[in-house]
Amino acid sequence: MSTQITAEDLDAVALGGAFLGTGGGGDPYIGKLMAKAALLEHGPVTLIDAAELPEDALCVPVFMMGAPTVMVEKLPAGTEVLAALAQIKQIMGRKATALVCAEAGGLNSTIPFAVAAVTGLPLLNGDGMGRAFPELQMCSFTMHGVKATPLVLADDKGNAASFTTIDNLWTERLARAATVEMGGAALVAAYPMTGAQAQASLLHGTMTLILEIGRTIQEERRAMRHPGEALRALTGGHKLMRARVADIRRETTGGFVRGTATLRGIDEDAGRSFTVDFQNEFLVARDDTGRVLTTTPDLICALDGDAGLPVTTESLRYGLTLELTGIPADPQWRTEAGLTLAGPGYFGYDHAFAPVEALLSTS
Amino acid sequence: MSTQITAEDLDAVALGGAFLGTGGGGDPYIGKLMAKAALLEHGPVTLIDAAELPEDALCVPVFMMGAPTVMVEKLPAGTEVLAALAQIKQIMGRKATALVCAEAGGLNSTIPFAVAAVTGLPLLNGDGMGRAFPELQMCSFTMHGVKATPLVLADDKGNAASFTTIDNLWTERLARAATVEMGGAALVAAYPMTGAQAQASLLHGTMTLILEIGRTIQEERRAMRHPGEALRALTGGHKLMRARVADIRRETTGGFVRGTATLRGIDEDAGRSFTVDFQNEFLVARDDTGRVLTTTPDLICALDGDAGLPVTTESLRYGLTLELTGIPADPQWRTEAGLTLAGPGYFGYDHAFAPVEALLSTS
Numbered sequence: 038m039s040t041q042i043t044a045e046d047l048d049a050v051a052l053g054g055a056f057l058g059t060g061g062g063g064d065p066y067i068g069k070l071m072a073k074a075a076l077l078e079h080g081p082v083t084l085i086d087a088a089e090l091p092e093d094a095l096c097v098p099v100f101m102m103g104a105p106t107v108m109v110e111k112l113p114a115g116t117e118v119l120a121a122l123a124q125i126k127q128i129m130g131r132k133a134t135a136l137v138c139a140e141a142g143g144l145n146s147t148i149p150f151a152v153a154a155v156t157g158l159p160l161l162n163g164d165g166m167g168r169a170f171p172e173l174q175m176c177s178f179t180m181h182g183v184k185a186t187p188l189v190l191a192d193d194k195g196n197a198a199s200f201t202t203i204d205n206l207w208t209e210r211l212a213r214a215a216t217v218e219m220g221g222a223a224l225v226a227a228y229p230m231t232g233a234q235a236q237a238s239l240l241h242g243t244m245t246l247i248l249e250i251g252r253t254i255q256e257e258r259r260a261m262r263h264p265g266e267a268l269r270a271l272t273g274g275h276k277l278m279r280a281r282v283a284d285i286r287r288e289t290t291g292g293f294v295r296g297t298a299t300l301r302g303i304d305e306d307a308g309r310s311f312t313v314d315f316q317n318e319f320l321v322a323r324d325d326t327g328r329v330l331t332t333t334p335d336l337i338c339a340l341d342g343d344a345g346l347p348v349t350t351e352s353l354r355y356g357l358t359l360e361l362t363g364i365p366a367d368p369q370w371r372t373e374a375g376l377t378l379a380g381p382g383y384f385g386y387d388h389a390f391a392p393v394e395a396l397l398s399t400s
Numbered sequence: 401m402s403t404q405i406t407a408e409d410l411d412a413v414a415l416g417g418a419f420l421g422t423g424g425g426g427d428p429y430i431g432k433l434m435a436k437a438a439l440l441e442h443g444p445v446t447l448i449d450a451a452e453l454p455e456d457a458l459c460v461p462v463f464m465m466g467a468p469t470v471m472v473e474k475l476p477a478g479t480e481v482l483a484a485l486a487q488i489k490q491i492m493g494r495k496a497t498a499l500v501c502a503e504a505g506g507l508n509s510t511i512p513f514a515v516a517a518v519t520g521l522p523l524l525n526g527d528g529m530g531r532a533f534p535e536l537q538m539c540s541f542t543m544h545g546v547k548a549t550p551l552v553l554a555d556d557k558g559n560a561a562s563f564t565t566i567d568n569l570w571t572e573r574l575a576r577a578a579t580v581e582m583g584g585a586a587l588v589a590a591y592p593m594t595g596a597q598a599q600a601s602l603l604h605g606t607m608t609l610i611l612e613i614g615r616t617i618q619e620e621r622r623a624m625r626h627p628g629e630a631l632r633a634l635t636g637g638h639k640l641m642r643a644r645v646a647d648i649r650r651e652t653t654g655g656f657v658r659g660t661a662t663l664r665g666i667d668e669d670a671g672r673s674f675t676v677d678f679q680n681e682f683l684v685a686r687d688d689t690g691r692v693l694t695t696t697p698d699l700i701c702a703l704d705g706d707a708g709l710p711v712t713t714e715s716l717r718y719g720l721t722l723e724l725t726g727i728p729a730d731p732q733w734r735t736e737a738g739l740t741l742a743g744p745g746y747f748g749y750d751h752a753f754a755p756v757e758a759l760l761s762t763s
Contacts, residue, residue, distance in 0.1 A: 124564075194566055194570070195565075195566040196563070196564070196565040196566055196570050196574065197563065197564045197565070198561060198562070198563050198574055198578070199561070199562050199563075200559070200560065200561050200562075201487075201559070201560045202558075202559040202560070203557055203558040203559055207557070207559050210581050211559065211561055211578055211581050211582070213581075214577040214578055214580065214581040215561070215574055215577055215578060217577065218573050218574050218576075218577040219574070
């Protein structure tokens with residue numbers, strides 16, 4: 038089933054991506070501007086299912102890599118990702134058949150639309166995470182044995198770096214170091230894969246889910262309702278808390294934004310307090326007894342408590358009210374392979390993974 | 401004129417390279433071992449002048465990049481530079497005609513011999529620095545408009561990175577970041593150039609000069625003489641001091657070893673004291689009044705005060721006696737273009753460049 042996505046749909050894409058981006062994946066406003074301009078100039082983008090592609094098609098994910106705080110201040114020039122794609126074409130000896138979204142996020146689910154519009158290529162209805170994650174090996178492509186290389190990284194100045202590595206973790210390390218040197222953010226084409234590999238490894242339907250989430254946010258806001266409840270119904274999510282940011286510790290190191298927000302409960306949660314850790318994306322939410330409420334790889338998605346718009350980790354500030362929702366990750370993330378890639382242990386936590394629905398039922 | 405270099409010559413190459421390497425360019429012992437094994441297995445290496453090559457020949461410099469202290473502990477696997485060369489061949493669409501030495505140094509003037517032996521390619525009699533410098537854009541190739549890219553960096557684990565950049569300083573920045581991530585040292589093939597470019601940009605004769613310096617050290621030591629005087633006669637050098645290391649401050653940061661050695665004069669220099677700054681290589685020598693005795697890009701070459709063997713910055717230690725010689729750099733380094741690349745200002749010093757022969761005559 039193919040769907041036409043027009044410039045008008047991009048507000049919803051940016052909103053939905055930002056919600057599913059669990060605080061990361063880039064600023065929805067910048068992403069929307071970039072992609073809207075491209076679709077207005079070049080026309081709509083065709084969203085297709087991986088099953089519609091020939092087995093030997095060449096599918097190429099495109100995305101931005103770096104610390105979200107940097108992305109807000111250092112806008113892409115627009116040509117970087119085309120330069121990266123051109124190098125992938127040279128290395129692979131042929132042109133991409135379709136583009137792929139690597140992760141959900143305000144920026145990283147809109148960039149593929151911009152590139153699809155400019156190149157005239159279709160975009161697959163799926164992604165590699167079903168959310169955003171801070172490191173590039175954390176994706177279903179890795180779980181299905183797709184190599185991240187050849188990977189090409191391009192900056193706004195005209196520099197590019199490409200890598201061939203022994204595994205996707207090494208690709209992450211080398212590409213991250215180059216990203217830091219390029220100023221903290223760079224655009225990437227990577228994980229070139231066949232149509233058969235895309236069919237096997239993609240988390241299918243992410244792009245239409247993003248669109249549906251975005252439209253739900255728009256509709257609920259138009260109806261003067263906070264969209265939290267409707268989004269939980271749509272995604273199988275659980276309300277974690279309504280709270281106000283009391284303290285925020287954040288540092289940009291090694292190409293990531295890492296930190297912890299301390300939250301004081303409001304409304305029905307008044308009197309309680311919470312912490313939420315993040316590395317670009319939200320990783321772990323806890324209450325004041327230290328009990329884990331939701332942990333990576335399950336999703337922690339934030340909406341502004343009043344306006345109902347998605348909140349990214351870089352926009353967290355003292356006094357902001359939040360409504361946090363815990364959402365079960367795609368079942369692949371809850372397998373041993375998924376937890377090895379992006380479970381609590383990988384991020385240095387002692388706690389074992391437990392599903393959000395189990396954590397919230399044991400109170 | 402072509403010369404055959406045999407395994408037996410490599411002791412002299414390693415010694416001569418280490419002397420001209422101004423404290424950097426890698427450990428002569430490791431370099432000698434690597435290259436000797438290759439020449440014993442594959443036979444001698446042919447040293448040729450760039451003038452003997454066709455104008456459209458493809459000449460490729462090969463070298464190790466990283467902090468010398470790391471190179472001592474992290475030996476190359478031997479296959480890295482061949483992997484890098486293979487990628488250069490793929491990018492350039494043809495095989496190298498000849499190899500090039502990028503810089504003088506214990507390791508970096510022996511590695512090209514090892515690679516030449518294994519590949520059967522001739523090695524050009526010249527290099528890009530006439531000494532060692534810490535950063536890869538600091539070479540005569542840059543002064544003659546040769547691009548460092550395509551540059552391929554390979555590590556001992558099987559990872560490789562390649563770059564296309566807007567200038568050689570950006571290549572240095574990106575390659576340095578990847579080198580740090582690869583563990584602090586990596587092998588490189590870069591600056592692919594035509595025979596005509598090699599003829600125009602090479603500092604000719606460096607390899608035979610290195611051999612001559614190494615043989616002089618061997619002969620003087622056999623005759624129970626300290627080789628300092630004979631080396632100064634050979635290189636037009638000036639004795640700076642004989643001294644003992646009293647203090648050494650050294651840190652490995654950003655892929656470099658940076659530091660300062662404080663020296664107390666001995667013998668004819670008893671009662672004086674000195675400091676020598678380094679970033680991989682020796683940069684500036686001063687006496688206790690702060691007067692500059694020799695400054696980059698002129699060479700500061702160190703011999704053990706007793707044994708007469710070259711001393712690298714990573715082997716500096718408390719109590720070691722040194723004899724330091726200041727040598728005029730190649731005239732190209734003393735031009736505005738040369739000083740912009742590697743003069744005192746580039747390294748953050750306030751003093752203007754003055755030739756060692758002028759500095760020592762104004763006392």
